[in-house]
Amino acid sequence: MPKRGPAILVSMVCALTALLVLTSLAAAENKYIGSKACGDCHPDEFATYSKYAKKAHSSNSIKIMAGGLTEDELKTCYGCHTTGYGKPGGFVSFEKTPELANAGCEVCHGPGSAHADSGGDVKSIVLKMKISDCEACHSADRVKSFNFKPMLFGGAH
Ligand code: HEC
Numbered sequence: 001m002p003k004r005g006p007a008i009l010v011s012m013v014c015a016l017t018a019l020l021v022l023t024s025l026a027a028a029e030n031k032y033i034g035s036k037a038c039g040d041c042h043p044d045e046f047a048t049y050s051k052y053a054k055k056a057h058s059s060n061s062i063k064i065m066a067g068g069l070t071e072d073e074l075k076t077c078y079g080c081h082t083t084g085y086g087k088p089g090g091f092v093s094f095e096k097t098p099e100l101a102n103a104g105c106e107v108c109h110g111p112g113s114a115h116a117d118s119g120g121d122v123k124s125i126v127l128k129m130k131i132s133d134c135e136a137c138h139s140a141d142r143v144k145s146f147n148f149k150p151m152l153f154g155g156a157h
Pocket residue numbers: 033034035037038039040041042105106109111112113115116117119120121122123125126127
């Protein structure tokens with residue numbers, strides 16, 4: 001190894017650390033903006049999602065059952081039936097964050113404020129997702145029966 005090896009290694013480690021810190025800072029600032037806001041630039045995806053995806057009205061599924069539930073019980077539904085509940089910039093309540101009331105684009109593509117604010121930087125939005133990402137809300141058995149096409153059907157595009 002040439003003498004400069006360790007120095008280069010050290011600066012590489014420094015650069016990597018800086019990159020990691022920057023990435024996590026950016027991630028911390030990335031907020032959920034709601035499907036309608038995505039629709040400003042992706043009208044086709046938004047139109048098919050609104051028309052065909054059950055996710056587009058997933059808050060109705062919990063609202064129709066809300067009468068028989070306590071407020072605490074209802075909160076247990078939010079993690080799957082709304083967008084970003086419990087996460088930074090995610091769903092808080094139907095009154096405060098109506099734009100995040102359903103399971104929107106961002107449950108699959110991740111929070112989109114950085115992507116939207118940058119005018120569509122592709123590096124700041126998730127394109128490829130793993131089927132295991134769906135298991136946060138769908139049972140593993142159900143997910144096993146998914147393949148590429150139903151992945152899209154879940155977002156209906
Ligand atoms: C200000 C306009 C704008 C908004 C708002 C916006 N996008 Fe985009 N998006 C773009 C542009 C421009 C591209 C790159 C060109 C293309 O593929 O259409 C893009 C690309 C994408 C891609 C493909 C990324 C890739 O790697 O190819 C995905 C997925 C995406 N957007 C999802 C979303 C989601 C989800 C939202 C809402 C959270 C959203 N976009 C909001 C402009 C926008």
